[in-house]
Each structure stands twice: as structure tokens, then as C-alpha cells.
Amino acid sequence: MGAVGTIEIGNDAAPVDMLAALFEAHGWPFEYTGEDEISGEIKGSWTTYQLRGVWRRDDHVLQLLCLPEVRVPKEKRDSVVELLALVNEQLWLGHFDIWSNGGMVLYRHGLMLGDDGLLSLAQAKTAVEAAVEECDRFYPAFQFALWGDKAPAEALANALVDAAGEA
Template sequence: MELNHDTLNLEADPLESVEQAVIAEQYAYERDDTELHIAVPGSWRDHQIWFAWRPELDAMHLCASLELKVPEKRFRDACELVNRINERLYLGHFEVWSEDGSIIFRHALSLPGGEGMNAAQAAGLIGAAKEAGERLYPAFQYLIWGGKSVSEAVSAAMFETAGEA
């Protein structure tokens, strides 16, 4: 299928769509030409999320810090926990950075050939990052500060609820 370039907005800035979604939700944010940083309120803490537009890759990159550092003695356990969690995620993934032990959530949206991004897509990315952080922050806390095993941390955070309370 050939793209009709007349219908593409080749000058579109995908960060504009992110900014529209952020303004609609009234989140605090800062923006420059290639990045947008937001603070999204959550149950455990505010989620620090940043978007970076990578035109050379035609990709919108999202990164959210859990603002947790893994002590060296728990690094292997944290990596195993990340692996088990990532097996169950539909969108994005967690990482433990070897450089400083930071735990982050990452996701990207491919926008090839000048394809645009809308505010609903941006809101979906923000929602995915917030949901992952809300749901899985306790697992990392149990492991790092609670001294729990990887299995205990996964069990505590990955249960599925049924029905309504």
C-alpha cells in the first residue's frame, strides 16, 4: 500500500500531542524542543514521566522512573523480578540500570514516515506508565526494603482481582 503524502502532516510535532494530553489532565510539566517531562499524581508517589521525540528513529520514547535504587546486594534479585514482571506486561517493560541501580519503565511508539500521533495515544502511553508504576512499585519495595524473595514480591503485586468490592 502506498502512503498518500498529501494526507500526512510531515511537519507535525508528536510532542504537541503529548502536551495536549498533559494540559487536558492538568499535570505539571516542562517542555523543550525534543523532550517533555511531567509529574503524574499516584497512590504511592508522583510518577516522573518523560517523553523524548527521536526523529532519526521516527519514535516517541517514554521513560518513567520509579525513583528506587537497587542496592548492589539485591541487584541480581531485582533483575530476576524485572524479568518475571516483564513476562506479564502487555505494554512497555521495566529495566534495572546497571550504572546506578535505577528502576525504570520504558515504552516507545513508532511513527514511521511522518505519521502523526494524537492526544489520545499520548494519554494511553501516560496511562500505561502510571498503571505499571502503581501496580508494581510495591513489588520492588517488598524486594528492596522489605527483604522479601522474588517469588513473594511477584505474588504480592501480580495477583488479578475479580469482581467488585
């Protein structure tokens, strides 16, 4: 059986270590930012995303944050909050939010792991891919709203039309 980093494929591992192995296997730059936290960069279709994994041992929850480097100025906040509500209606997993400190748009998803607190490679891969795919899918909507001065519903409609055209 092969290995991802130092983790044998088929074996579950501590969540942050499994994310590190996944990042390493893909050649994505990353660093441990704490005992239970990792931060890395993943190139998406539109931009490079910062992906953070934060392990909450007490709750057995791995929180994934994907930041598409979209900052929302105060004068656009109401419009983007309305857009976020429309975008979040489209999601089955995770949600988009605006970080109150700095006005940064982010995608957030929490994975509830079992009592053993272990993450499989398949879980890690699926969660990371989903975060990047959702950021790629809705990044244009944020750009249309922020820089194209589109109304929230129009920004979303334009983004989804563009995404369908790329398929």
C-alpha cells in the same frame, strides 16, 4: 470541536507537543527539557512518577520513560534483576529495566509513529495511562523485594494479590 492546550481535538501533532497538551489538560506539571524532550510528573496510586517523552526524529519513535523513584542498592541488584524478568513476563507493552547510571528502576515503552511523525491524543493518552498503570501495578513488588526482603517470586505474588484486592 474542543482543544487540548493549543491542539484541536482530533488533530494529530508533533509527539512532544501532544504530550505537553495532555499534561496541561490534566494539570500535571511539566517542562520541555530539550527540543524533542519533555518531562512531567503524574501522581499514581503509590507515588508520584516522573514521565519523560523523548522523540527520536530519525527513527520516528517516541520513547516514554516512567520513573517510580525506586533506587536499587548494589547488594539488591541481582534479586531485583530477577524480579524484573518475572515482571516483564506479565507485560504486553513496554518493559521495566534498571538504569545503569544510578540504579533507578524505570518503565520504558517505544511508540513507532508513521512517516509523518505525528501522535494522536488517543495514542498519547493510552501510552501515558499504560505507563502509569504498570508502574502502579508493580511498584509494591519492588518495595517487597527491596524493603521487605522478599524473594523475587514472592514479591511479585504478594504485589499481584494486593493489586487484585484493590479492584
